[in-house]
Amino acid sequence: MKTNKITTLLIGFTIVANAQAPKQASTFTQKSNEAVYSKLNFDDTADFTDAKRGFIATLPDGKIVSKTGNVAVNLNDFAFIKGKSPATANPALWRQAQLNNINGLFKITNGVYQVRSLDIANISFIETKTGYVVIDALTIGEASTAAYELVKKHVANKPILAVIVTHTHGDHYGGIEGLVSAEDIKSGKVKFITPKGFYEEAVSENVLLGNVMRRRAGYQFGLGLEKSATGQVDVGLGKPFLSGGSSSLLQPNFEVEKTGQKITIDGLDLVFQLTPNSEAPAELTVFAPAQKVFFSAEIASHTYHNVLTPRGAKTRDAKAWAGYIDEAIDLFGDKTEFIVPSHTWPVYGHDKGITFLEKQRDLYKYVHDQTVHLANKGLNKDEIAEEIKLPAELSKEWYNRDFYGTVKHNAKATYQFYLGWWDGNPADYDKLPQVEAAKKYVEWFGGEETALKKATESYQKGEYRWVAEVLKHVIFANPENVPAKNLQADAFEQIAYQSESGIWRDLYLSGAKELREGVIVPKNPINRAAGFLASLTPEAIFDYLSITVDGNKAAGKEISLRFVFPELNKNILVYLKNGVLHQSQTRVNDKAEFTLAISKAKFVELLTNPENARTILFSEGVIFEGDPLKFRELAGVFEPANPYWNIVTP
Numbered sequence: 001m002k003t004n005k006i007t008t009l010l011i012g013f014t015i016v017a018n019a020q021a022p023k024q025a026s027t028f029t030q031k032s033n034e035a036v037y038s039k040l041n042f043d044d045t046a047d048f049t050d051a052k053r054g055f056i057a058t059l060p061d062g063k064i065v066s067k068t069g070n071v072a073v074n075l076n077d078f079a080f081i082k083g084k085s086p087a088t089a090n091p092a093l094w095r096q097a098q099l100n101n102i103n104g105l106f107k108i109t110n111g112v113y114q115v116r117s118l119d120i121a122n123i124s125f126i127e128t129k130t131g132y133v134v135i136d137a138l139t140i141g142e143a144s145t146a147a148y149e150l151v152k153k154h155v156a157n158k159p160i161l162a163v164i165v166t167h168t169h170g171d172h173y174g175g176i177e178g179l180v181s182a183e184d185i186k187s188g189k190v191k192f193i194t195p196k197g198f199y200e201e202a203v204s205e206n207v208l209l210g211n212v213m214r215r216r217a218g219y220q221f222g223l224g225l226e227k228s229a230t231g232q233v234d235v236g237l238g239k240p241f242l243s244g245g246s247s248s249l250l251q252p253n254f255e256v257e258k259t260g261q262k263i264t265i266d267g268l269d270l271v272f273q274l275t276p277n278s279e280a281p282a283e284l285t286v287f288a289p290a291q292k293v294f295f296s297a298e299i300a301s302h303t304y305h306n307v308l309t310p311r312g313a314k315t316r317d318a319k320a321w322a323g324y325i326d327e328a329i330d331l332f333g334d335k336t337e338f339i340v341p342s343h344t345w346p347v348y349g350h351d352k353g354i355t356f357l358e359k360q361r362d363l364y365k366y367v368h369d370q371t372v373h374l375a376n377k378g379l380n381k382d383e384i385a386e387e388i389k390l391p392a393e394l395s396k397e398w399y400n401r402d403f404y405g406t407v408k409h410n411a412k413a414t415y416q417f418y419l420g421w422w423d424g425n426p427a428d429y430d431k432l433p434q435v436e437a438a439k440k441y442v443e444w445f446g447g448e449e450t451a452l453k454k455a456t457e458s459y460q461k462g463e464y465r466w467v468a469e470v471l472k473h474v475i476f477a478n479p480e481n482v483p484a485k486n487l488q489a490d491a492f493e494q495i496a497y498q499s500e501s502g503i504w505r506d507l508y509l510s511g512a513k514e515l516r517e518g519v520i521v522p523k524n525p526i527n528r529a530a531g532f533l534a535s536l537t538p539e540a541i542f543d544y545l546s547i548t549v550d551g552n553k554a555a556g557k558e559i560s561l562r563f564v565f566p567e568l569n570k571n572i573l574v575y576l577k578n579g580v581l582h583q584s585q586t587r588v589n590d591k592a593e594f595t596l597a598i599s600k601a602k603f604v605e606l607l608t609n610p611e612n613a614r615t616i617l618f619s620e621g622v623i624f625e626g627d628p629l630k631f632r633e634l635a636g637v638f639e640p641a642n643p644y645w646n647i648v649t650p
């Protein structure tokens with residue numbers, strides 16, 4: 001909503017003039033990173049061979065310009081990632097970052113092509129007699145168009161007959177309109193295939209929780225970071241360009257209902273496997289029998305994935321996840337020669353592919369089983385995270401490393417999945433809120449000065465995790481304490497430099513940057529809001545509005561409004577009662593104080609441009625009756641979300 005933008009301007013620009021720059025690696029960090037070289041097999045370069053295999057071409061200048069004119073993707077930004085890792089990066093992550101730098105159009109086997117690393121995710125093209133079936137649509141339309149252009153130029157100029165979106169995450173569906181038009185999907189001319197429940201789940205995640213997840217995703221994907229040896233290098237899954245471009249969510253016209261379901265498109269046979277609540281609430285994998293290709297979506301990739309993504313989401317079911325990989329081996333294993341994940345590069349060869357699937361399966365199952373095992377022994381989630389170590393036969397495989405998800409945070413996620421956030425100790429059950437507790441801690445530490453002095457000593461001993469924890473109290477007791485913020489930033493930074501996980505690196509570096517400079521506001525955020533609201537049903541819009549209600553303002557008010565959407569033949573009674581905004585299509589004839597007949601498009605306009613309310617309400621086709629003050633009164637209980645809420649300070 002418009003009001004969000006105003007809030008953004010107000011809170012956004014608090015950049016401190018003399019903010020500290022990123023520091024170099026400490027001797028502790030240098031040693032920790034150097035040790036990685038002896039722990040893992042850097043002589044094994046098979047991944048580089050596979051990632052380069054079948055290369056055809058890439059973007060000549062490495063750039064994709066968005067419709068609004070900014071450079072949304074610049075592959076040259078990551079050209080600094082080459083050779084031996086700098087002391088400020090974990091060597092294993094640096095290696096993964098080099099692999100994810102390999103970009104362009106690749107031929108996997110006859111009739112199967114993939115464009116990689118023009119976006120965080122991959123896009124695959126299967127050639128049919130007269131066109132292409134596309135798997136996944138990238139984040140922004142500008143990137144999917146660029147990928148399709150490469151295919152048209154270097155393979156064959158043919159139309160897209162179908163788009164399969166494997167799951168509900170924006171990096172797989174957002175760019176669909178760069179490939180095909182919304183009209184062609186609506187008319188059925190182009191098939192848009194998704195797992196069942198796709199649309200509802202995508203809406204629920206992105207609309208209801210959109211604000212908080214976007215802010216946290218900014219940390220996870222390091223959106224405000226420089227791309228450099230002391231900044232962003234990779235998120236483990238790929239490169240997070242995410243600076244501008246257009247994205248939309250469309251309704252599918254074909255939903256896959258069950259595992260084993262087959263479809264033939266222009267002579268191309270495909271078989272689907274549904275994998276709900278694995279990496280996404282609605283997800284599928286695809287097998288192309290004639291081509292012997294298994295498209296594994298995100299249930300198997302060249303990294304350990306997230307059982308719970310740090311941006312926040314419903315916790316995923318690790319046991320089911322392992323089960324789906326096992327099921328895929330049963331269903332498609334015999335006939336598979338190529339495994340093509342939606343992120344990272346393919347696995348070539350049958351035997352290698354089966355080993356890859358088995359070891360990915362056992363990675364998820366091992367951490368799941370051991371978490372439950374240790375929970376039953378009475379360890380809490382932090383203790384379990386410290387305790388679990390993968391067996392060497394799993395941990396030595398590059399694709400099982402912590403590049404994206406980590407053993408530590410996935411163990412905590414599994415604990416939470418079964419047992420919730422609490423560990424059973426009453427001392428942790430009703431803790432003081434963080435600011436109140438922080439003030440007491442600092443008082444008991446003997447004041448800020450003493451706390452900072454002790455924290456400095458710990459920092460000099462390389463105890464970065466402890467420094468980060470203890471200084472949180474000082475900063476939350478007094479957010480104006482610049483030396484405390486700078487020292488916590490330094491500790492975050494060293495943790496980041498040592499992290500094998502790209503997203504751990506990003507979230508610690510983002511925290512460090514905001515401690516030094518204040519809240520980071522991205523320059524060219526992806527334009528989702530308008531297109532997104534327009535793609536919602538009125539019911540979903542009212543669901544969204546109900547979570548924007550400020551309960552305190554709504555308390556004691558009773559207001560009923562009737563909305564008529566003539567083109568949808570839909571009447572909805574919306575009423576505020578007991579501090580809650582309800583909607584009903586069964587009680588639509590109950591008394592309403594105000595009735596508004598309006599097209600959905602104009603209603604969306606009203607929500608996104610409330611300052612033009614008068615013009616919209618008095619425009620052609622809009623009819624209202626009753627007391628307009630009631631409409632205004634209802635509008636008054638909505639509170640716009642703050643998109644750039646403080647994270648590292650209170």
Ligand SMILES: [Zn+2]
Nearest residue numbers: 121169171298
């Ligand atoms: Zn993805």
